Amino acid sequence: MKLGVFTVLFSDKNLEDMLDHVVSKGIEAIELGTGGYPGDAHCKVDELLEDETKQKEFMEKISNRGLIISALSCHSNPLHPQKQISEEADALYEKTVRLASKLGIPVVNTFSGCPGDHEDAKYPNWPVAPWPNDFQDILKWQWEEKIIPYWKEKAAFAEKHNVKIGLELHGGFSVHTPANLLRLREACGPVIGANLDPSHMWWQGIDPVESIKILGRENAIHHFHAKDTIIDQPNMNRNGLTDMTPYTNMKDRAWYFRTVGFGHDTKVWADMISALRLYDYDYVVSIEHEDGLMSTDEGFTKAVENLKPVMVKESVGDMWWA
Template sequence: MKLGMLTACLPQLTLTEIAAWASQAGYEALEVAAWPSTGGRDFEAAHLPVADFGSRAADETRALLAHHGLEISALAYYENNLHPDSERRAAIHLHLKKVVEVASALGVPYVGTFVGRDWTRPVADNLREAEKVFPELVEYAGERGVRIIIENCVMEGWHPDGYPGNLAYSPELWEWMFSLGLYLNWDPSHLTWIGIDPVTTIAPYADRIVHAQAKDLQIQSGKVDRYGFFGKAVQRDDPWDTGWWRYRVPGRGQVDWNAVVDALYENGFTGTLSVEHEDPVWSGTEEKVKTGLEIAHRTLRPLIAA
């Protein structure tokens, strides 16, 4: 198992700058953000020029990683592959394929994304639609030696009413998406707030958990008694603010990292545990984000065998 970090939390820095810092901080791998440089979501980062990635860029990227003793564990483009707007969906699929091509050129085994959801249609319709959409994407990746991995994030902020916007949040849905040739980028934080014990989900799906993200979650005492499970309804200016829980860096929330790492080892996980930093306490400035990543490293490094 290697300890890595997702670069999306430092969108203002270049990959060169992130690699230098991450290596010095003791990280071994980078999960590299590869959104379009034009942006779209407010936290997007474009750390590889996937739209125009030639052999020179590939050589420079490999040299950069070798210089700092790092590897790329996965490329990250977490978008809504079932977007209700047909033009937007087509653009997402086109960029996803470009990310796959860059992963193949660099020898990176995984590209991470979301299943997503068309929030104008029932869940059952979305499942049938995904069964039409994903086989072609999976085949495109497979022909290039790449696997598509899906993060089990609920993405409740994508749905206008705060309901799940990514149909990959539960073991029931994992079993369905595995049948489409997809793999799992397993993240315990999302399981925690929807009432699923993360540790219990590792053994049954160990053969499909090929990459993992390390993000913690803090449930704020008493708040769910006011807002209920689905969160704020009357005053919810920020669609991501449920009012009763928030993401934290590992070691500052409720995830039992000793149990998580132990279960991953016991069930044969040999991939990368990649810190995904979305902690509002350690955000706002580059210095605070880096401090958050250092806290995560201090929490997880002693648990991972040398």
């Protein structure tokens, strides 16, 4: 396994300075944003896509420092009911897949998107309860008319380009649990898998180790994020897990993100890494920093320090004891 970082947290640095910085901390892989919510500070897809010389120079800067690119990420909402938003997201997705294919990058990470509740909707609608039955009707329409048709087409496009799709299981989007992911995968094929982020499992009440087992049995983990979450139980009792309190108002939130090791201890992270290996994930663990109590560099550095001791670097050979 390799320790990586989602470089969006260093968007204030140019590509070369960012690469030198993460290498100095012991990082082995980078995940790059190409636009959408992550921005494109380190990977200008339009500049690179049709210019082989720039592609070669770009990859040499990375490989010469001993790094690999674990994924290109274009997190956005390609199912947004406002066509301008959805069409921009869709175009970015296709360009990102094409660039990943040209550069030999195996995974593109994004969100599943979330549609509205009818053809003329203006905003996404995220049903979270089965009753009143209106919500079931909305969910059925979304999956049958929007989610499955869209991702069938996009899965075929990715497969044609020899790229896997890593959907981040994130609240507010249609695919946000292992069950959602497996439903879409069954409909659209194994090119679709998870960019599994345990931070979003915790706040939904899902044990990340068990989510790894559920998805791992289906070989459905294509990428893995490392971000922690803390549950503030008194605020959870007050607000519930679908807490709409702004992220900036941390004192009153039911949960908020932390850097690795500041929401759950080392043993919990060791259990997750071990579960990943048990279910044959031997790729990148990509640090994502969204900790409102630490500077970017301090949070990143502590995440590296807390993950290094529990990373599994060498797979077992023959079991001499068995």
